[in-house]
Amino acid sequence: MPTARIFGKSSLEAQRETARLAALERLDILDSPKDEGFERIVRLIKEIFTVDIGIVSLIDAHRQWYKACSGFAIEEMPRQDTFCRRVIECEDAIIIQDTTKDSYFSAHPAVTGPDHVRFYAGMPLKTRDGFTVGTVCAIDRRPRSFSSRDVVILQELAGACMDRIELLESAATDSLTGAMTRRAFKKEAEQFISLARRHQHDLSCIALDIDHFKNVNDSYGHAVGDQVLKAVVAACKATLRAGDLLGRLGGEEFAIILPHVDRQDAIAVAEKVRERVAALEIPSEHGIIKVTASFGITSLSIVGKEIETLLAQADAAMYQAKHAGRNRCMSWNTVQADHPTGARRRVLKAGAIIFNNRRSTMDCTIRTLGSDSAGLAVSNAIGIPPEFVLAIKGEGFETNCKVIAHDRQHLEVAFA
Structure with a gap:
């Protein structure tokens, strides 16, 4: 079986990302129902800092998913398009007082386009063992200052989010519907x-x-x-x-x-x-x-x-x-009947879908994995061919796949 490329990451970075995703998987919070505790925190972000947008997000291998968001009408976006990926990469807070003067983000579509983002403050959400699994963000459409006191407040809000995540781990009943969590x-x-x-x-x-x-x-x-x-x-x-x-x-x-x-x-x-x-x-x-x-x-x-x-x-x-x-x-x-497959285990791994004679790649998150099949999450399945190569980033693994079922953001594949 051919060896997969690491796609620009050093071996150490790839190992750290693998461990980070494993920490995120243990929380089992991705794609979970909305929660009023987090909704209250994003409203507080807007009120305390007088900004247009407050976000609590989790970031997997291919996307930033909003556990709570006030001020944006979307629920997730591709990881490569986000400001918050820099927080994940540096594992520390990032404050950009004027995005038009920032060499990294001045040409970003959120800055140059209709979203008109001019200020960004992102604080990492860190697990007890030190892995950055997401962010708490304050975003505004005007340049502005952000004091050391503001940084401390945003850090405390990030801590409150992690406390809420730990509390939800013990919940047995969904508060809205009465179904089990x-x-x-x-x-x-x-x-x-x-x-x-x-x-x-x-x-x-x-x-x-x-x-x-x-x-x-x-x-x-x-x-x-x-x-x-x-x-x-x-x-x-x-x-x-x-x-x-x-x-x-x-x-x-x-x-x-x-x-x-x-x-x-x-x-x-x-x-x-x-x-x-x-x-x-x-x-x-x-x-x-x-x-x-x-x-x-x-x-x-x-x-x-x-x-x-x-x-x-x-x-x-x-x-x-x-x-x-x-x-x-x-x-x-x-x-x-057409694609018999074996047992799977739940994982959270960074993957890449490779197609078009290896000229095209798309990031994905591997959600379940077996010896002969996998379940993948993508930002959008449109344009993905019925057969492609799946690589697990950083693990030297590639295999040919056939799509056996899909919807807009999920693929079930059998290994060819």
């Missing part, structure tokens, strides 16, 4: 799987994602989006048994564990939930809101015997359902 869901799912394997009974997993949920938030606002989320969870709970598990894994992403249920019966359960969601009529000040969801189903098997593998399989089937038109259920068994 991602960490609690996975922990209890592992116990259910262990019992199923020990006593040799069936168990199935369903992944579901609300279709076009971003359009709901953009068109009607986040308050209506919250109503939709609560209504969908209520519809799920009304269909499921008391002993089933329901977890909120991301903003509009949920998962279900069905003990003592085989694949065929799980498909029937998913169809009932799908129909119940599609029948919802959610009242709002804008009138009745209707939504649908896409579902992926898989079951315990010789290969799928850990929660990460089951979730990866269910996700792949769900992405296939979205690709096929949404508002439908798809079984992993159907996806697997």
